[in-house]
Amino acid sequence: MADPDGHFLAVRQQLRRNPVPQALPEIIRSCDAILICVPTPLGQHREPDISYVLETGKSIAPFLKADSSKRKKLVVLESTTYPGTTDENLREILETCSGLIAGQDFHLAYSPEREDPGSAEHSVKSIPKVMGGYTPECLSKCVDLYSIAVDEVYPVSSTRLAEATKLTENIFRCVNIALVNELKMVYGKMDINVWEVIEAAATKPFGFMPFYPGPGLGGHCIPIDPFYLSWKAHEVDTRTRFIELAGEINQSMPQYVVNTVTKALNQEGKSLHGSRILILGLAYKSNIDDTRESPSFALIELLALEGALIDFFDPHINTIPKIRKYPKLEEKKSVNWSKEVIAGYDLVLISTAHDAVNFDELGRWANIIVDTRNAMASVAESNAKVYAA
Template sequence: MKTADKFKSKEGVVGVVGLGYVGLPLVLAYANAGFRAIGFDIDPSKAEALLAGRSYIKHIPNEQVAAAKASGKLDATTDFARVAECDALILCVPTPLDAHFEPDLSYVVGTIESIVPHLHPGQIISLESTTYPGTTDEELVTRLEAAGLTAGESVFVVYSPEREDPGNAQFAATNIPKVVGGVTPACLEAGVALYEAAFDKIVPVSSCKVAELTKLLENIYRAVNIGLVNELKVAADRMDIDIWEVIRAASTKPFGFNAFYPGPGLGGHCIPIDPFYLTWKAREYGVHTRFIELAGEVNRGMPDYVIHRTMEALNERGKSVKGSRILLMGLAYKPNVDDMRESPTFALMDGFKRLGAEITYHDPHVPVVGPTREHMDWAGMESLPWTEENLRVQDCVVIATKHDAFNLEELAAWSDLIVDTRNAMAETQTREGLVVKA
């Protein structure tokens, strides 16, 4: 049977490699669509959780996993030899930056090398990890060819950028349009068949490079506009203008304006990282992407700005940062999720600690700091319980993320100083001088 036909008839077996915030929704989507779906991960705890019908990501309920497991369609394993059972493999592994802000493709390369010995003719291999244009051809296809497999003939290679938005109730994995690019026309045909079996709308493009750059453009657009509004926030503060009021007023224009909001820095796996994948690759072609790099510089500087504003606010109260008790509210990088990846709160914690402050955090979505690549020093730290006693002993509370679960009325009543980076206190009655925007 032709590979594409296996997905039209729901006979194909789908393997998803990497069971994080992208991979878990994806493997569940295929199981729910009636396919036998196998999740692969090097972390045995993830495979064990799925086999037990449990979710390890807060915004994905246990019931979804349990239902998929009970249907007999969901499986999970750490055994990469089982790649041979699959008709399609979708790779959803991290693509971080190294210490020099250059792409770190070690997870992609390691995954490819792990699956290559178990591949067989007729399979579809799709890369979803965000990366620079050319990665699929340069890293994936070359290794497949070295193993004797030919893209478009013996195997079908595509790139389809992930578009997950953790915690967004309006958009789940399957109702977000899916961009797909193939190495050859035959690859594209197979990739479209794979994804249209589970996704509502497919957007085919002419090559993997186009699909790779599409993903970068989406997140560079956000990074640049957030950088712009962050820079305006600093200027507005100096002029004693409320940037949030300015944004509200500008948003009334029915055309030509999209609202972006300032904050303490960028978080998540995509927006802080993706622009640097393009700037790095562009240098290979003699192009210096100054605009993008400037936005990155502004956004990376926001934690320092928040720390400086906090220092000023403490100084006005006759206190220094050194020895002050500072509570960070919100460890997740965005509201109402448990996703800590690239959270600017870590940069704030690191900065205040260097200045000698006593640091705690409160986040109902992140009860304990898990292991991270860049902030291992904080692993194991527990969220401070929300009590009046714990709040009243703080010299300053910094709101880094605005979770709906936060009780802002109690925060206002129990705190001596609030540094608000998210305009979270705008609708809460506060006494004069309590809140400093940053």
Template sequence: MLLKELKDKIENQSAKIGIIGLGYVGLPILTAFAKKGFSVLGFDVDRQKINQIQAGRSYIKHIPDEDLKNHLIDVTSDMSRLGEVDAIAICVPTPLNIHREPDLSYVVDTTYAIARSLKIGQLIILESTTYPGTTKEVVLPILSRSGFIVGEDFSLAYSPEREDPGNENYSLVNVPKVVGGITTLCRDLAETLYNQIIATTVPVSSTQTAEATKILENIYRAVNIALVNELKILLQKMDIDIWEVIEAAKTKPFGFHAFYPGPGWGGHCIPIDPFYLTWKAREYDVSLRFIELAGEVNTLMPNYVVDKLVAALNDRSKPLKNSRILILGVAYKKNVDDQRESPSLKIIQLLQRQGADIEYHDPYALTCSNHRHYPEINLQSVSLTPENLQKFDAVIITTDHDNVDYDLVAEHSSLIVDTRNVLAAKGLKTKNTVVA
């Protein structure tokens, strides 16, 4: 049986592994298999990524160039080569459309490309975050048009990515990997594959369960971020320091996990994935009000930051229009270069539309452009110097990168709107600091 032969090939590392989508999820998986001695073939439609990998240059901060140079890594934009590999992981984007509905076009197009080259014995794994049922209801029917039978001629599984860019304690190899298959054999093959590069795999009963696991993880974070952001607004009006409250609350050794407020939510998961489930829930006549409310709270946080800035400028008899504003950080979280869904982008858009002159500094993101929902933003990071800081009417700290000279910011800025409480945490808060 060819599927049994595939298991043997995986275990003796003679299987060839294909990864479709070489972004923050796909490239780490590709390099992990290459490090273990597997023959790998990466696919991406972005020729710039292909060229950089072929030149041994990494475009993801936590993947060093050496990982690309020291291993035999083949990459291509030619999807007709999918028939060369034994196992395929799909790591393509699953964004929302303008109506906040799932956009599965990347998954669907990729699946059709696989179907055209599908061969008996192949293992297909979807990693892209999506609503429960996608693998079985969307991917499987496309692959089955070949006439092949899942669980007999080919295997299909789902294993959600759990990447956390910038996390120095947890990486691909030491984060448990949830795996669900269309059949038990499908799951076991996928588990065997990931066992080659990951310390722990967590098998579950179905692809739907694996899909729901990922959605639950991100809903948990989205709801708690919204809760703490809403409390921040209230407690500021009550003249209570939300950060002091959180530090006190987290001394409780059980029943509490600390979440921190900020300018909104960002990244490739939390602002998007919960709405995949709210969309799917409509099919069952269920309204997921917690998720929708969390979305409303977090989506409006950039407006709250802008309102705090406007009020602070008004106190100084300065209108927002024509004011020079420096955004300190465009990455969605500290110590990474990832700008996807960053609340900083919405803040920049709001300020530009009200006539402010915007610049930014980010040591990790030297350019800010080509964003799906913010095509009008086209900026370059400026230097953080005393002379530059003194030119601005206000600085908004939107990302609390560690390698920023906050002493310099505190000393030379006429007005600071701190959305991360970083200055107070460092003992640098001045009378010119507004916490937002």
């Protein structure tokens, strides 16, 4: 996203790389708008961690004073967070560290990031942009800014409402994925293919939206954001039971998959302990190289704890990057794709189904396949024993 001079893009990229920027003073001074797009993770007890937002606020606050043109700067928070973060937490930091007043000396707004990684259909430009302002004038300036870069803007009545909108979008997905994950387990016991059930149900032209099961939630949004509302709900003495249950079901999926792997090996007279297992797909979704919160790492950890010998193949990821939760996996490299390599594993576990993977070859080369993505459904002939998980 950029203004004619490219300042907006420069600031956004710098803030993504470093939440406490070191070399931004001159860039910020010359900008009319600053977009804050930093991580909002969960703490050890699933409590919101908005420290990146607040530290970024501290770092930009000294440069918010209007320049000689007298134009007030606009600060927009894009990070997903609980209602009240912009108007309360971020505003307080910006005002305290700058000596200025939001809505009077600078503009403040919230407009959540919306993107669909790996999608050719939905670009940032084509996705409607929701936004709310601290004051009506703040909102007007936010609308002016984003109208430069996106096809449609959707102003709402407050920053709190915009923050709640983003959480609702992600909670909707989290809860529905949990539902189909539970249906997968139930229908599996009944020897009913949940993927065929979903495909059939999706023929109904109204009242049904397909969601698909998997080995667990991944990405920097869906596994994390719902719990921001759960935490905030405690302030108004309310429980978010759907969110908590959905989290419980989705977080249980890696263990469910490992149990299926164990059963598949046992069916072939093998033990999980000492078996060579290839994880196919490390990214959290197909056709991207993003590993954030990928369930593949939980699968690797659980399988290794049982004594399995684990490698991975991912056409988009050659080397595992630094990951806070799994430091021992850092720098581990993807194996090569060949008949000799694939045939050397006791079992291949499909965690992410990339389009670049030749699943026909996999069916011919592998010994046992555990498929969490229905990737083998389109393979006409397979020499491998295929188990759904």
